[in-house]
Amino acid sequence: MRSTHRRRATATGALIASAALLAVGFQTGTSAAAQPAAPAPQSSQADPGSLPKNLTPAQRAELIREATATRAATAEGLGLGAKEKLVVRDVVQDRDGTTHTRYERTYDGLPVLGGDLVVSASGAGATESVALASAERLANVDTRADVPAATAETQALGAAKAEGSKATKAERAPRKVVWMGTGSPTLAWETVVGGLQHDGTPNELHVVTDAATGEKLFEWQAVHNGTGNTQYSGTVTLGTAPSYTLTDTGRGNHKTYNLNRGTSGTGTLFSGPDDVWGDGTPSNAETAGADAHYGAGVTWDYFKNVLGRSGIRGDGVGAYSRVHYGNNYVNAFWQDSCFCMTYGDGSGNAKPLTSIDVAAHEMTHGVTSNTAGLIYSGESGGLNEATSDIFAAAVEFYADNTQDKGDYLVGEKIDIRGNGTPLRYMDKPSKDGSSKDYWYSGIGNIDVHYSSGPANHWFYLLSEGSGAKTINGVNYDSPTSDGLPVTGIGREKAALIWYKALTTKFNSRTDYAGARAGTLAVATDLYGASSAEVKSVTDAWAGINVGSRPGDPGEPGDVYENTTPVSIPDYGPAVTSTIDVAGRTGNAPSDLKVSVDITHTYRGDLVIDLIAPDGTSYRLKNSNGDSADDVRETYTVNASSEAANGAWKLQVRDVYRWDTGRINSWKLTF
Structure with missing residues (x-):
């Protein structure tokens, strides 16, 4: 991943939280030498x-x-x-x-x-x-466990009990793993405990226990809470089987089942004497089935027709849906273990959580699980939730349903609070009373449904821009953390950028800084480093307090850095690491600083070059007889003839045999 972070040079998700219903600052100052402002970048088509x-x-x-x-x-x-x-x-x-x-x-x-x-x-x-996902070296791990599996299971059962589970034994017995999610690789036990959480949501708690000390290293929840006469979308066409069952033969044989207030198993496949399903009221059991089936169908179509993904896994196989879960259950969720979406009927069993955006939200949890695999905890958990909200909005607009028009509100039809308000607001997340508008250093410590707020806000800003506007009859007024405007590039481009970053740049532990880096890299690939799209992506991140906006000419001391490791093969082809610089005006300085951090067991083998955006090569280091380890140097390059914006590459080649290494990180200081 082209993980480009810019800074100052100085010093299983449920739709709603179980406990409730569902940075680097802006640069100030002036440059040493004023330069003429560049013309505004023009919007462009994707490559x-x-x-x-x-x-x-x-x-x-x-x-x-x-x-x-x-x-x-x-x-x-x-x-x-x-x-x-x-x-x-x-x-x-x-x-x-x-x-x-x-x-x-x-x-x-x-x-x-x-x-x-x-x-x-x-x-x-x-x-x-x-x-x-981790830059740590995976080596010298002792695979003999000092702590027995039974101790790990006891610890996991205790953690699950705190979440409401009454399970007395693990759903999946402890298995020996290497934990690499935080810090150095460690031998551990992973235990999965089932049962039900406090609000009735199935429990699928993963607990990781240090196999040497018995310390709990990590835990995460794998249950992700997020012609039919439907309750929310009017009369719609459903994909069904000729035998009159809710089996969508055109979309991977997706099936919809009736749990009939149960909380386990598959339930009964909806079937009938004709191809008419429900009557638009919650008292008819088929109505919720029609809503869920329709939502799954339009979500399938969006991912396939817009983003080129054939089903949740990309293999053309449909998941399945279960409706009428529990009694008065006010939630919906995705489970990897069953490859299915499940929907409760809401308070009084009168408001099933089966609207288009809820169905899209839950199905997207499946897409995330089968791509980046964002762990449902910390900042990665917030990004997981935001991904589901982002594509819930995208699918709702794509559906173009007159009864449920596209908007940047989450769950506005299901009315969980009972006062006619949506569950979440993407233009100003804090309007729900709990979500955060902007990133801050401790955001990974709050519930993932609320730490998703900044990413939802980023998507809105990138799609529509800041300030007041009305879209499909809904009034929005989106602020920014730095008080400066953001120009939207359109929802289709914003969703494409997020999807491509999710599937090609993000990993299980991606945080907000990593999401910024990934989306900037994708936007640069699609539209070019100097494009209006890249500028808006940068500005939208700055608008939620992740990274900074480029000043007009940029300030001396601005640092652009790539921290993604790249292995250097022994006596092999050259490898490169890229830093995308965007939003600056004019040329690079005559004293461009190039700092490299390379691990290698014989640094004399290495030839290192800086490649400018136009392809010009600047030699930083020749091969020689230096037998010492590693290269940690800062080189100065006269790059004043080069445009500042564009893809700068560090190119490294090992020209002799027997030694290997890797690029750990490198940075450009303008």
């Missing part, structure tokens, strides 16, 4: 080659087969250790043939949690970037 390719399930399966067949060579090329193996999880492809392969890792046969990575390769097969 056709960078758009997602609409893969058929068979094409995707073939790419996975090819990646699986070459995974050993890929691991060697990445410099992984002898005990590390790669497991292919997903493959997506751009129209120009660039392929993004997502891998899990094993170590000495054990699953590695938090060790996922994405390798992006050109159509010719050359590695362009590697995005890792």
Whole structure:
């Protein structure tokens, strides 16, 4: 991932929270030498080659087969250790043939949690970037557990009891894993406990216990709370089977079942004597089924027709829906374990949580699980929730339903609070009383439904811009953290940028800074570094207090940094790491500082170049007989003939055999 962070040079998700219903500052000062303002960037069309390719399930399966067949060579090329193996999880492809392969890792046969990575390769097969969830080295892990599995299970049961579970034994017995989610790799036990949470939502709590000390290292919840006569969308056409069942034969055989107030199992597939479902009232059990079935259908169509994804996993297989869960259950959720969406009937069993945006929200949790896999805790959990809200809005606009018009409100039809207000507001998230408008350093410590607020706000700002406006009859007035305006680029472009970042740049531990870096890299690929789109992406992040806006000419001391590790193969082809600079005017300085942090066991083997956006190469280091380890140097380059904006690359090649290393990070100081 091109993880470009700009800073000053100085010093399973439910739709709603179970406890309730569902930065770097702006730069100030002036530059040492004023420069004329650049003309405003013009809006542009996306580079056709960078758009997602609409893969058929068979094409995707073939790419996975090819990646699986070459995974050993890929691991060697990445410099992984002898005990590390790669497991292919997903493959997506751009129209120009660039392929993004997502891998899990094993170590000495054990699953590695938090060790996922994405390798992006050109159509010719050359590695362009590697995005890792953890930059830690995976080595020297003792796989002998000092703490017995029973101790880990007891700890997990206690954690689940605090969430309301009455389970007396683990749903999935402790399994030995390597935990790489926080800090150095550690042998651990992963235990999964079932039961029900306090509000009746199924419990699927994962608890990670240090196998050496018995300390709880981490926990996360894997249940993600988020012609039919429907209650919310009017009379619609449903995909059904000729035998009159709610089986959508045109969308992966998605089925909709009636749980009939149950809380487990599949329930009964909706069937009848004709192809008419429900009567628009909640008292008719088919009505909620029709709403959920319709929502799943339009969500499938949006991901397939707009983003080129054939089903939640990309394999053409439909999930299934369950309605009438529990009694007076005011929530909806996605579960990976059943590959299904489940909906309660709301207070008094009168307001089923089956509107279009809720269905899209829950299905998107499945897409996230099968792509970036954002862990449902901390900042990554907030981004997971926001992803579901973002595509809930996108799907609702796409559906173009006259009874449920597109908006930037979440759950406005289901009226959970009973006062006619929506569950969440994307233009100003704090209007719900709990969500946050802007990022701050402790946001990862609050409920993921509220820490999602800044990302929802970013999407609104990028789509529509700041300030007051009316869209489809709804009034919005979106502020920014720095008080400066943001110009919207349109919802379609904003959603495309988020989706492509989700599927090719984000990983299980992506935080807000990483999301900024990923979306900027994608926007640059799609529209160019100097485009209006990249400027608006940058401004929208600054508008929620993530990163800063570029000043007109930029201030001396501005730092752009890439912290994503890139392995350097022994005596192999050159590798590159990219920093995208955007929003500046004029040329780069005559004393551009290039700071590199490279780990290598014989640094004399390395040739290092800085490649300017126009392709001009500046030699930073030649190969020599220096046998010392590592390169940690700052080089000064006269780049005054180069435009500041664009994709700057650090190119490193190992020109002799027997030693390996990696680019840990590098930065440009303007």
